[in-house]
Amino acid sequence: MKKIIVPSVLMAVAGLSACSPASDQQDTSKPSTEVEVASEVNNFDQVYAGITSEDIRGPLKTLASDEFEGRLPTTEGEEKTLDFLVKSFKEAGLEPGNGDSFLQEVELMEITASPDMTLAIGNNEFAYKDDMVASSKREQDTVALTDSELVFVGYGVNAPEYGWNDYEGLDVEGKTVVILVNDPGFENPDSGKFQGTTMTYYGRWSYKYEEASRQGAAGALIVHETAPASYGWSVVANSWSGPQYGLVTADKGQSRVAVEGWLTLDAAKKVFADVGMNFDEQKAKALEGPYNQPMGIKASVTVNNTFEKSKSYNVLATVPGAELPDEHVIYTSHWDHLGKDTSLEGDQIYNGAHDNATGTAASLVMAQAFSELNPRPKRSVSFLIVTAEEQGLLGSKYYADHPVIPLEKTVANINMDAMNILGKTKDVAVVGMGKSELEDYLEDAANRQGRTLTQEDRPEAGYYYRSDHFSFAKKGVPALYAEGGSTPADEETAKYRKRMNVIVTGCYHQVCDQYRENWDLSGIAQDTQLLFDVGVGVANADEWPAWSESSEFQRQ
Numbered sequence: 001m002k003k004i005i006v007p008s009v010l011m012a013v014a015g016l017s018a019c020s021p022a023s024d025q026q027d028t029s030k031p032s033t034e035v036e037v038a039s040e041v042n043n044f045d046q047v048y049a050g051i052t053s054e055d056i057r058g059p060l061k062t063l064a065s066d067e068f069e070g071r072l073p074t075t076e077g078e079e080k081t082l083d084f085l086v087k088s089f090k091e092a093g094l095e096p097g098n099g100d101s102f103l104q105e106v107e108l109m110e111i112t113a114s115p116d117m118t119l120a121i122g123n124n125e126f127a128y129k130d131d132m133v134a135s136s137k138r139e140q141d142t143v144a145l146t147d148s149e150l151v152f153v154g155y156g157v158n159a160p161e162y163g164w165n166d167y168e169g170l171d172v173e174g175k176t177v178v179i180l181v182n183d184p185g186f187e188n189p190d191s192g193k194f195q196g197t198t199m200t201y202y203g204r205w206s207y208k209y210e211e212a213s214r215q216g217a218a219g220a221l222i223v224h225e226t227a228p229a230s231y232g233w234s235v236v237a238n239s240w241s242g243p244q245y246g247l248v249t250a251d252k253g254q255s256r257v258a259v260e261g262w263l264t265l266d267a268a269k270k271v272f273a274d275v276g277m278n279f280d281e282q283k284a285k286a287l288e289g290p291y292n293q294p295m296g297i298k299a300s301v302t303v304n305n306t307f308e309k310s311k312s313y314n315v316l317a318t319v320p321g322a323e324l325p326d327e328h329v330i331y332t333s334h335w336d337h338l339g340k341d342t343s344l345e346g347d348q349i350y351n352g353a354h355d356n357a358t359g360t361a362a363s364l365v366m367a368q369a370f371s372e373l374n375p376r377p378k379r380s381v382s383f384l385i386v387t388a389e390e391q392g393l394l395g396s397k398y399y400a401d402h403p404v405i406p407l408e409k410t411v412a413n414i415n416m417d418a419m420n421i422l423g424k425t426k427d428v429a430v431v432g433m434g435k436s437e438l439e440d441y442l443e444d445a446a447n448r449q450g451r452t453l454t455q456e457d458r459p460e461a462g463y464y465y466r467s468d469h470f471s472f473a474k475k476g477v478p479a480l481y482a483e484g485g486s487t488p489a490d491e492e493t494a495k496y497r498k499r500m501n502v503i504v505t506g507c508y509h510q511v512c513d514q515y516r517e518n519w520d521l522s523g524i525a526q527d528t529q530l531l532f533d534v535g536v537g538v539a540n541a542d543e544w545p546a547w548s549e550s551s552e553f554q555r556q
Contacts, residue, residue, distance in 0.1 A: 043374045044536065051369055051529045053521035059088065060361035063335070064353035064515040071352060072339025073245060073312040073387050074110060081335050082313055085385055088364045089317035093371040097316030097382050098404045104314040106387055106398045107248045109139065114304040115241065119261070121150070121299045122274050126267050132221075133240040134261035136303045138253040144302040145219045145259050148176040150271070150295040154286030155180045156220070157202045158211055162194055166290050167215050176219035176259070176299050178268070179208050180286055182228035186460050188287045199462030203228075206392055206465075209260050219259040219299065223268040230461035235509050236262050238350075242341065245391035247398055248309060259303060271297065312336075312387040314395050316404055319370040321380040321539065328380045328405045329539045331366065331531070332396060332468045333359035333416045334389030338509060351514040354504065359416035360385055362528045369532055377539030379411060386468055389417075390509075396468035400475050407472075411544050412438055413479040414531055415469035420484030420523035422500055423493035427485030428530065429456045432464030435473075435553070437545040438480040438534070445533035449526065454485050476555035478545045480534070484523045496520055 062068070062084060069077035086102045096102045113135045119126040126132045136143040154166040156179035164184070183203035185194035194200050201207050205222055212220035226232050240262060246253065263271070272279040275297050285291050315335065321327065337352025351357075363383050370381050382405060386395030403410070428446045430439060433455045443453050456463060464470065469479035488494040500519070507513040538545060547554050 041374060043372070047369050047372050048529055048532065050372070051365055051525055051532060053525045055365045055368075056358075056361050056521050056524050056528065058361075059084075059364050060353065060357050060521070061515050063357035063360055064351045066349050066351065068351075070339040070350040071335060071337045072243075073108065073336050073391075074310040075339060077339060078312060078336070078387070082315065085315045085335065085360070085364070089315070089367060089383070092364070092368040094317040094319055094367055094383070097318040097384070102315055102317055104316055104399065104402075104404060106312045106314055106395055108245045108310050108312050108388060108394065109248050109253070109307060110243050110245055110310050111135070111137065111139075111305050111307040112243045113241075114306075117301060117303060119299065119301040121271050122297045124270060124274065126263070129237045129241055130264075131267040132261055132263050133237060134259050134301055134303055135240060135244050136253070136259055136305060137244075137246050137256040138258060139307055140305065142302060142304050143258050144300070145176060146300050147298040148174065148218050148300070150297050150299055151175050151177050152277075152282060152286075152293045152295055153177045153179055154291040155182070155184050155202070156208045156211055157183060157290075158215075159194075159202050164193075164290050166286075166292055167211075168290055168292075170215075170292050172212070172215050172217040174216075174218050176221060177212050177215075177217045178263075178271075178295070179212070179220060179222050180228075180283060181205065181222055181225055182460065182462075184287055186228050191287075198459035199465070201462070201465050203462050204465045209257060213256045217257050219261070219301075220257045221261045221263050221299075223265060224262050225265050228460070230458060231508060232506075233264055238338065238341075238509050239390070242338075245388050245394055247394055259301060261301075271295075312395070314387055314399055315385040316382060317367060318380055318382040319367070319376065321378050322376040323378040325380045327409050327411055328382045329377075329411050329414065329535050330382045330384050330405065330472070331363060331414050331416065331535065332384045332386060332472075333363045334387070334395065334468055335360050335385045336387050336390055336395070338390055341511075344511065347511045350509070350511055353515040354421055354513050355418040355508065356389070356416075357515070358419040358421065358524055362416050362419055362524055366528055366532050366535075370535070373536070377536055379539040381535055381539055389468055393468055393471055396471035400471040407475050407477055410472070410477050412538050413469050413472040413477050414438070414535055415467055415479065415481045416528075416531065417467040417481070418483075420527055421504070421519050421521065422484070422488075422497045423520040423523045424489035424526050425451070425484040425523060426487040426489055427452050427454045428527075429454055429483050429485040431456045431481040431483070433459075434548055435464070435551050436478040436480065436547045438478050438538070441534045441537045441545070442480060442482055442530070444537065445530050448533065449530060451485075451530075453482075457486055473553045476547075476553060478547055478553075482527075482531070484527050493520070
């Protein structure tokens with residue numbers, strides 16, 4: 001990657017200060033001259049400064065309002081959300097990104113498991129949502145495990161590059177595997193295994209179900225633990241109950257394990273104890289190396305499904321590039337959340353203000369900024385606001401499998417999800433730090449804000465694999481996910497941050513994730529400016545950014 005360097009004499013002619021965010025933003029498509037720069041009105045500084053907290057507050061408040069009913073895909077909440085997004089992009093002057101349409105249809109399979117179920121293991125019966133959750137991705141009215149033998153497969157990882165296979169020498173056809181959450185590096189960071197406390201994709205729940213399916217298992221039960229999962233049981237109970245969505249598949253889900261579920265830690269310990277096994281001792285063995293152990297006990301559960309195909313939509317809008325319009329920088333965010341739960345007393349709406357009305361509102365404000373930019377970047381800049389992220393990155397996965405803009409013409413992806421509501425920071429947290437050369441652009445942009453790059457606070461949570469940029473990364477497109485760090489900009493912000501943390505802690509995927517008038521949105525504005533700067537740099541660069549040599553996501 002060639003960094004964009006503008007001689008100081010040109011900055012002086014353009015009337016820019018050395019510390020200005022615009023100092024590196026001249027068009028590098030051909031050598032600049034003093035006459036050319038002087039003849040153009042470069043308004044980057046003005047547009048950059050025009051990205052404000054109040055601009056973000058308006059769409060954020062709207063998207064997180066009760067009127068939008070929690071923005072669950074395929075509901076009236078989706079219709080209102082799509083209307084608002086399309087209207088906003090049109091008003092900002094963007095062009096439809098999918099031919100003459102702003103929408104990309106995504107065909108979903110909605111499967112709702114009846115909560116009237118119990119999981120029987122040995123002589124014990126475990127209650128739905130209290131002790132366990134179970135569901136199925138198969139298009140069948142009834143899916144059952146009947147006296148399915150349990151096998152403990154440690155972390156359920158098959159990773160040749162790490163010399164690790166928990167399924168080695170094991171036939172799990174027709175059996176139910178019991179799996180630990182995260183990967184072996186988390187609780188043994190000094191072992192040199194995997195990436196220490198930084199989660200790899202092998203630690204994600206989605207991978208564990210996928211691998212169990214590839215191994216031919218009938219069922220897969222993940223043991224929940226708060227620290228390695230990075231969220232409490234209530235998140236599992238809320239997220240894996242109610243309507244579950246998947247993409248429509250030709251095999252109607254038959255390649256998946258029949259039953260996918262979670263066990264609470266207490267329930268798992270009871271099962272292990274019933275067969276004379278100590279859970280902690282078995283976990284310790286699983287940490288030492290690839291490990292599996294038949295448990296000598298059987299599980300039964302019946303999942304009664306109602307299911308129907310439905311249509312949801314991604315939203316795609318574009319600011320055409322001035323010279324290379326077929327090459328695109330794509331910003332992503334997700335518009336969806338969890339809808340509402342009428343069984344709750346009191347507040348029933350999962351408004352999803354932080355997750356992810358913040359990123360969606362920032363996308364709209366940034367789109368307006370790009371539309372006002374003069375001169376426009378060489379490459380096109382597109383905004384992809386996807387559906388069904390909360391159901392397993394389905395909207396972005398569908399897009400990556402059916403790209404409107406060819407992936408070989410997609411220069412980079414920049415993601416915005418659950419942005420900083422705790423005020424300005426001195427640092428920028430890079431999620432999955434060290435992945436690609438996009439971080440060089442990010443560092444330049446951060447420097448112009450007087451900020452430094454740091455690793456995310458909790459790399460063990462695997463956030464790089466938990467948002468929509470991951471769908472692009474898996475296809476080889478360099479993808480950046482960065483957000484406000486943990487060091488407040490000043491003492492007043494530190495006091496606010498402390499107060500607000502008390503209020504919002506524990507609201508992830510809960511009804512209390514709702515818009516608050518006293519939110520300080522300056523941190524979101526700061527990060528929106530930052531990522532705007534990054535996008536302008538990438539859209540104007542001579543060369544495409546590449547993955548780092550250590551990345552597992554090289555372009556093919």
